[in-house]
Structures are given as C-alpha cells and as structure tokens.
Amino acid sequence: DQQVKQNSPSLSVQEGRISILNCDYTNSMFDYFLWYKKYPAEGPTFLISISSIKDKNEDGRFTVFLNKSAKHLSLHIVPSQPGDSAVYFCAASAFTGANSKLTFGKGITLSVRP
C-alpha cells in the first residue's frame, strides 16, 4: 500500500520556466512533509519541508504548497535551472514520537532543458 504517491515519473521543463512537481498522500495522520533532491550516485539532499499547520513554505526558488483537504502537495521551482535536473522525492511523516519515520514516494525525474 503506497501511502505517498508521485504519479508522474518524469517532467521536462525549459530553463527559466516554472517546474511543478506533484505528490499525493493517503494517510491522514501525516503531519509533516519534505522534499528531497537526488543526483545519480549521491544521497538525497534535503530541500524544503512544510508542517501540516501551514499551507505554504518558501525558500528562495523553491516553494511547497500543501492542500490538506485534497491530501496533495506540490513543489514549485522558479525559475528552473539546468542544475535542478535530478530525481525529486516527496516524503511524509506522522508524529509517533520515537517510532516516527519518513515514508517516501517513488520520485520524479526532472529534466531542465537549456
């Protein structure tokens, strides 16, 4: 049972335009969401996160939007740059104290065309 879904396996965007990466979840207990970026042969790099008490969080070119009623979040990258080309993982967690853990989606491969 996949609790975090990234239904589009890939996305191609022109440099300078906006990239929108989507993520859906099924577990209503999730209260914290994170995005990670991963280059080949490297570990995931933490990008940005959002708590369920917010609906938007912004950090430079990256903005994450959360729609709790739709159980949907999205990562906006603007403007997109060729260096943003990577696999992006959405992750979610429910606070269960010492047993908290991240549940990852399958990832989206973003390609930014020069």
Added chain:
Amino acid sequence: DTEVTQTPKHLVMGMTNKKSLKCEQHMGHRAMYWYKQKAKKPPELMFVYSYEKLSINESVPSRFSPECPNSSLLNLHLHALQPEDSALYLCASSLDRVTYEQYFGPGTRLTVT
C-alpha cells in the same frame, strides 16, 4: 556543516565475505538511520538508532548487523549476503527522533557476487 560521510563509496563482496559499511556525522545529531535503495525505487528504512540505542529494526535479515559505537558513528556489518542485497546503502542523521529533517550521506554502492 550538514555533512554525513560514508565509506567506502563502492564495495564488491562475495557471498561468503564479511565486510562493514561506515557512517560518520559531526553535527551533534542523536538519531542515525540506515536505508537501502534499489534503482528507480525510494529509500527503504532498515534501522534507526536514537542516542546510540537501536530504536527501529524494520524486520531486516540477520545477515545485516548494525552497530552504533558512539553518537557520531554508525556501522553496518555485512555477512553472507545474497546477490539481491546489491543496492545503494544510505546513512542519514537527524537532530533527534522527533525532528523530521534527515540529512543523508552519499551512500555506499554495494555489489554482491
């Protein structure tokens, strides 16, 4: 400094070998994690340590044996692995178990022959 280091970067081992993977962080984080990642798949949690004590074991086979000698170091001892254990093994750390943001190392690419 948000760096987690892992050694070795690559490891090839036979099914009868014993080897160890090492992970180190100097961020003062008290929670450390081992993940396994296969190609085109998300990371899968294996073990969690909190304050040097094993907190979570996700029903991992006993041929994988974790060890946390101190708050900065995490080892994964490997013995009698199978070819299907070939994967990227990732270490991560977080400030503590109630802090969600985890910082990952670059991983060890393991091939079992």
